[in-house]
Amino acid sequence: MKISFSLNGKGIELDVDPMSLALDVIRGLSLTGTKEGCGVGVCGACTIMVNGSPVSSCICLVGTLSEKDVWTIEGLAEKMPELIDSFVENEGMQCGICTPGQIVAAAAIDSVGANTPEEIKKYMAGNLCRCTGYQTILSAVEDHVAIN
Amino acid sequence: MQSTDTEFMIPSTVAEALQGIGREDSIFLGGGTATALLYKNRLIEPSRVIWLGNIAELKGISITQSEVRIGAMTSVAEIAGHSRLAGLLPGLCAAASVIGNARVRAMATLGGALAHADPRQDIPPSLIAVNATISIKSASSSREVSLSEFYEGFLETVLEPDELITEVIIPISDNRSSAYIRYTPTSEGDYPTVGVGSSLTVASDMKTVVSAQIVLCGVGAVPMIATEAANSLVGTTGDDQALRRAASLVSEAIDPQDDERGTADYKTEMSKVFAYRSLKLSSGN
Ligand SMILES: Cc1cc2nc3c(=O)[nH]c(=O)nc-3n(C[C@H](O)[C@H](O)[C@H](O)COP(=O)(O)OP(=O)(O)OC[C@H]3O[C@@H](n4cnc5c(N)ncnc54)[C@H](O)[C@@H]3O)c2cc1C
Numbered sequence: 001m002k003i004s005f006s007l008n009g010k011g012i013e014l015d016v017d018p019m020s021l022a023l024d025v026i027r028g029l030s031l032t033g034t035k036e037g038c039g040v041g042v043c044g045a046c047t048i049m050v051n052g053s054p055v056s057s058c059i060c061l062v063g064t065l066s067e068k069d070v071w072t073i074e075g076l077a078e079k080m081p082e083l084i085d086s087f088v089e090n091e092g093m094q095c096g097i098c099t100p101g102q103i104v105a106a107a108a109i110d111s112v113g114a115n116t117p118e119e120i121k122k123y124m125a126g127n128l129c130r131c132t133g134y135q136t137i138l139s140a141v142e143d144h145v146a147i148n
Numbered sequence: 149m150q151s152t153d154t155e156f157m158i159p160s161t162v163a164e165a166l167q168g169i170g171r172e173d174s175i176f177l178g179g180g181t182a183t184a185l186l187y188k189n190r191l192i193e194p195s196r197v198i199w200l201g202n203i204a205e206l207k208g209i210s211i212t213q214s215e216v217r218i219g220a221m222t223s224v225a226e227i228a229g230h231s232r233l234a235g236l237l238p239g240l241c242a243a244a245s246v247i248g249n250a251r252v253r254a255m256a257t258l259g260g261a262l263a264h265a266d267p268r269q270d271i272p273p274s275l276i277a278v279n280a281t282i283s284i285k286s287a288s289s290s291r292e293v294s295l296s297e298f299y300e301g302f303l304e305t306v307l308e309p310d311e312l313i314t315e316v317i318i319p320i321s322d323n324r325s326s327a328y329i330r331y332t333p334t335s336e337g338d339y340p341t342v343g344v345g346s347s348l349t350v351a352s353d354m355k356t357v358v359s360a361q362i363v364l365c366g367v368g369a370v371p372m373i374a375t376e377a378a379n380s381l382v383g384t385t386g387d388d389q390a391l392r393r394a395a396s397l398v399s400e401a402i403d404p405q406d407d408e409r410g411t412a413d414y415k416t417e418m419s420k421v422f423a424y425r426s427l428k429l430s431s432g433n
């Protein structure tokens with residue numbers, strides 16, 4: 001089936017099985033910044049941004065992206081370099097496997113209007129990290145929210 | 149991409165969606181969070197999927213003097229973040245805001261959250277506690293069902309395969325307050341050991357309780373409605389002693405099983421503790 005949507009700011013039409021997972025489709029397009037961790041919606045490594053909201057691409061059937069505005073880490077890194085800078089300056093990463101998901105989640109934070117450290121923490125709670133202990137990630141997101 | 153035989157329909161009206169479901173093995177798809185996991189593990193293999201995401205008439209929240217109507221395709225995140233709704237239905241908004249994580253809340257829809265019928269889900273008890281009704285349509289008929297009569301068993305509801313939930317209707321009253329609170333033993337986004345939705349409606353003196361509801365998730369095959377416990381509050385002023393007595397009675401209404409979220413005994417004790425906390429929130433004290 002032909003599915004069209006906007007990917008990283010450019011319209012695209014794909015001939016895909018609409019029941020395949022957005023994660024597999026996106027990685028199949030060589031956009032491998034989107035990672036698979038748990039595969040069941042829990043860890044956030046596979047986070048993409050759909051119409052401004054964070055979405056787990058591992059439990060997202062690609063048919064439901066039809067006519068939507070989809071962003072991956074690759075597109076957001078170009079579009080929001082200052083967000084990447086916040087993560088770098090705060091050392092909000094160690095091994096890096098969770099980092100694309102953390103950054104995409106941060107990019108989509110306006111969808112819930114989280115402003116206070118407590119709200120930011122609640123919003124980011126679904127993006128797991130085994131390395132940093134979270135504080136540096138939260139500082140990066142707080143900086144990002146403060147700038148914007 | 150490997151291709152399967154599943155047909156994917158994207159109707160733009162309810163009428164079209166209802167026409168499409170006529171075939172055997174067809175399913176409706178909301179946000180897809182529950183369905184994707186089932187499909188990924190090949191626990192379901194529908195021949196046709198009817199995605200409801202393009203149907204404007206199924207989206208949105210409307211509020212009048214006497215009721216709130218929420219379309220089935222309204223996202224859980226929209227409910228969680230709706231400030232006017234938070235004032236009218238604090239229990240529902242609290243339940244919506246603790247589901248899973250920000251991504252699940254953004255994707256999941258109210259219709260999916262109700263029809264999935266996992267007995268640990270947070271929204272059903274919060275809505276049953278405020279006497280919600282759901283509107284159901286098929287190509288040939290339509291009906292309204294009280295949410296308290298919607299659940300039949302684990303993942304089972306009274307919905308026929310060709311029936312669509314179109315909206316949820318919740319009566320509003322100045323004299324009613326509601327709350328939802330849950331306990332998760334593991335990570336914050338996990339399903340709860342127990343969750344308790346409650347409501348208290350008081351007489352015009354704004355003190356005497358005229359009706360109450362206590363509904364629990366996680367402690368039975370369906371949301372468990374603790375009618376006797378709730379009724380014990382009628383005629384009281386919702387004072388601390390009355391709330392504690394009612395909370396202790398919920399053990400009569402539940403049927404918890406041992407699992408990784410606790411033993412049946414533990415869940416029973418936690419049900420009493422959280423029923424009390426939920427009632428305390430509802431009472432505003
Ligand atoms: C990681 C994760 C964590 C979670 N944590 C929680 C939690 O803490 N608390 C909680 O309560 N839930 C939790 N859930 C479950 C979540 O609430 C459900 O997956 C979600 O609400 C389903 O909504 P959906 O729109 O995605 O449903 P879908 O997957 O689209 O549909 C689910 C079912 O409902 C049917 N359906 C959908 N819409 C309609 C309609 N309008 N009419 C008739 N039938 C319909 C579908 O046919 C399907 O059978 C979690 C899920 C995940 C993946």
Ligand code: FES
Nearest residue numbers: 037038039044058
């Ligand atoms: S891989 Fe998608 S949430 Fe973990």
Ligand code: FES
Nearest residue numbers: 094095129130131
């Ligand atoms: S940086 Fe290693 S998991 Fe987060």
